[in-house]
Amino acid sequence: MKKRPVEKIVRVLTLAPIMALLALSILFGIQPELFGGTGNYGAAVFFLTVLPLLAYPLQRVLPGWKDKGRDGQRRLAIWMAVIGYVAGILYALAAAVPERLMLIYLAYLFSGCLILLFNKGIKIKASGHACGVAGPLALLVYLLGSAALLGLPILALVYWASLRMGRHTWPELLLGSVLPLIALLSSIAILIPF
Template sequence: MRKISAEKAVRIITLAPVMAFLTLSILFGVRNGMFGGGANYAAAVFFLTVLPLLAYPLQKVLPGWKEKGRSGQRSLAILMAVAGYIAGILYAVAAAVPEGMLLVYLAYLFSGCLILLFNKGLKIKASGHACGVAGPLALLVCLLGPAALFGLPVLGAVYWASLRMGRHTWKELILGSMLPIAALLLAVLFLRLF
């Protein structure tokens, strides 16, 4: 059996869909009323965790993607995440979820769109990994208060692992961390205006 390095373990444990599951579970445990029921929690887990995670096994079997290696895996992961976020928004509107839950879906959708815009549209590499940790952390602070800053060491671990493995530069990590904060502010503004 192949040994996994500490850096690789950190990057696996902190994949964006894993962090989404952890965030949703914390919110459901602490503020389950914001979900409007267990079915909405299950739907959020499906749209924000399961669909994005499907990119990893699908990349190995989908024609046109399996030949692209890690870059293909990264691209498919972003596309599957955004597809899950769009489907989640459609569900949220159809199910008339409470506003706190709609905020979560909007923040994820806007984050995914910003990562897609920067990485694919503008060709400015922003760390999706940092985004996938900073976004949930920002959501928890917004919804639970400053006590949620206990999660900052997790973001530090992602920076450490990404730098050690040569996956990202400081600039890419910082940009990836700033995009979900901007997305959350956009989501809050959107909900206030509409």
């Protein structure tokens, strides 16, 4: 396979935790009241960005993971993300965070669980990368309005890079993009009754 440095750069810059950091920072800059304080913003960054990103350095040193290569890295990243999302929900409940911040935590938890269910449970590969971009984009559209659709080219770049590198197929990318929408709609239905 040819080396594809541009595609690799796109995939690294659009890792799910990095996109979470970008979305959280945009929201904090535009609607800081959504977080109810700087501490809650910092906690969200820790649970949705720092803990999931730890998968990459940990995979190189953890026994049982370090010899698993790319597949092991991918699996550990999913597990670390779900751990971060569960810990985030526990923090959100304990800290009684504002409703819209709880919505973010819940949407991330549901997205992570759906990715885990499809990839590990029913063995249908869904792109965690597409999920990690489509989810924050959907949250931004819901919380900030249609102007956030300006982020769609980022999702298109992820599709392009993933296809060019042979990391995912169209169905895997599409499924990975649909799962966070299901997660967001489920979170809205739970937190904001009709």
